[in-house]
Amino acid sequence: MEVKLPFNPLERSRVVEKIISQEGKRKYYRFRATRFYGGMATADAVGCCFLCVYCWNFGRNLCPERAGHFYSAEDVAQTILRIAHKKGFNQVRISGAEPILGPETFEHLLRILEIIEREAPMTRFVLETNGFILGSDASWAKELTKFPNLLVRVSLKAVAAGKFEKITGARGDFFPYPLQALIHLKKTGAHFWPAIMGEFFSPEEILSLKKFLRQNQINVKIEEEELALYPLVEENLRKRGFLGKPKI
Numbered sequence: 001m002e003v004k005l006p007f008n009p010l011e012r013s014r015v016v017e018k019i020i021s022q023e024g025k026r027k028y029y030r031f032r033a034t035r036f037y038g039g040m041a042t043a044d045a046v047g048c049c050f051l052c053v054y055c056w057n058f059g060r061n062l063c064p065e066r067a068g069h070f071y072s073a074e075d076v077a078q079t080i081l082r083i084a085h086k087k088g089f090n091q092v093r094i095s096g097a098e099p100i101l102g103p104e105t106f107e108h109l110l111r112i113l114e115i116i117e118r119e120a121p122m123t124r125f126v127l128e129t130n131g132f133i134l135g136s137d138a139s140w141a142k143e144l145t146k147f148p149n150l151l152v153r154v155s156l157k158a159v160a161a162g163k164f165e166k167i168t169g170a171r172g173d174f175f176p177y178p179l180q181a182l183i184h185l186k187k188t189g190a191h192f193w194p195a196i197m198g199e200f201f202s203p204e205e206i207l208s209l210k211k212f213l214r215q216n217q218i219n220v221k222i223e224e225e226e227l228a229l230y231p232l233v234e235e236n237l238r239k240r241g242f243l244g245k246p247k248i
Helices: 009-020 058-062 073-087 103-119 132-136 138-146 161-168 176-188 203-215 231-239
Strands: 025-034 040-045 069-071 091-095 124-129 150-156 191-197 223-225
Touching: 009 025, 009 103, 009 132, 025 073, 025 103, 040 073, 058 231, 069 073, 073 091, 073 103, 091 103, 103 124, 103 138, 124 132, 132 138, 132 176, 138 176, 150 176, 176 191, 191 203
Parallel strands: 040 091, 091 124, 124 150, 150 191, 191 223
Antiparallel strands: 025 040, 025 069
16 A cells, blocks of 8 residues: 555554455464563454554555455464463464554454454463554553453654654554553553563653653653664665664
């Protein structure tokens, strides 16, 4: 799909959701065992409201119409539970894309959570989200409180409009939404934490983020990811001016 930067992420969410959702099903491109957080079964999805410069799944999220296959919530839940059982994991997740783009993807996610809670009540589900939709409306976060074994990891991109736009490709005026997601989650009593790509946050920006967390009575413990410099990631970093001279 054609994308002109910067874009409106609310509009992109709606467009992408139409592409990757179909009669309760969603697009995924693989299921696997991963080493993260001590080992977990992972469903790698397709489709995001951002186009982050360092995203390892950038190509599929840029053109979701060309990637993946449609799977029902039942298919996804049973597949990752089967992988978890085989590997002896007690954790599962959806990765590679944004799980919540709108009502259709949210209902798909809730159905997965319901099945996992019923079939494997001791299994933890790590919801990896950029927090954009969760920050747009408090009611989204409230729905998640029904699942006691749900952990929400909110990946923050920046604490200022300019860098947010440069990193995500989305318009800078939308940068407060992921931060607002933390406030919404705090109010619901959810188990959550913020995560950042450490290389893209200066010491001053980390201090600013911690100040924001303290002001809102949120735990200041922040997970720091490490940049994986895949060829496409390096190319995108150069194009957006993060590495050397941008390509024309």
